[in-house]
Amino acid sequence: MAKKITDYKQEIMNSNPNQQVIEVSLHPNNWERFFSSYPVLQEVFNELAQQRGRYLITRNDVRISTGQHRIIKAMLWAFANKPKVQNLEKVLAHLNDIVNLMEQHQNDDMEEASFKHLYKELCNIPGVGATTASILFFFYNVKCNGCSPVAITGHITDEFDKFDELREYASKPYYEQVYRFNEVANSMGVTAEQVEYFLYHVSNGEITIN
Secondary structure (H helix, E strand, O other): OOEOHHHHHHHHHOOOHHHOOEEEEOOOHHHHOOOOOOHHHHHHHHHOEEEOOEEEEOHHHHHOOOHHHHHHHHHHHHHOOOOOHHHHHHHHHOHHHHHHHHHHOOOOEEOHHHHHHHHHHHHOOOOOOHHHHHHHHHHOOOEEOOEOOOOOOHHHHOOHHHEOOOOOOOOOOHHHHHHHHHHHHHHHOOOHHHHHHHHHHHHOOOOOOO
16 A cells, blocks of 8 residues: 655655765776776766775765766766666767756756757757656756756656555656656655655665555
C-alpha cells in the first residue's frame, strides 16, 4: 500500500541536499578510458576532493563549476561509477554544443512551450537522454512557469510507486514531473529539491517506508 510523502514532512523539512556526498572510485574505468581523448575529464577529476580512497562530489561542486566542467561534474554526480559508456562518449563529443545551449538559458523561467522545446532540443544532442537532460535543467536552474527544476534519476523514479502523490509519474513527461514535485513541495513548505533528496534517501535504504 502506497504512503503519502506528506507523512514524512518533518524528515523532509530537516534535510539539507547540500550535505549529500557522492563517492566515485579512484580508478573509474568507464571515465578513465576517455582521459586521453578528452583531457578535460582528467582536469575535472583533479579538481575533486578525495577521502578514504574515493573521489567525492557534491551538488555545490557542480553548481560552482562552469563550462564543460559543469556538464561533466553533473554527469559524475548523477551516474558516479556507472555511466553508459556509449552515451558518455557521445556527450563528450558534443560538450560544446551542450554548454552553449544550457548557458543561454541558465536561471531562465520559461513558459511551458519554450521549456518543452528546450528539453527536446537538449535531448536531440547525441548521448543526452532523459536523466542527463533533467540533471542539466536542475544544475542550470531552468524553471517552468515558476516551478523549480528537479533532477529525475533512476534512484528516485524507482520509488515513485511507493507514494500516492507520485504514483504513475515515473513515465510522465519531464515538465509534468516538475509541476508535481513543486506542487507536493509547496504543500509542505519545502523545496522540490528537498523532496527529491528525500526519495534519494529512501532509495538508499536510509529511510524505511513501512
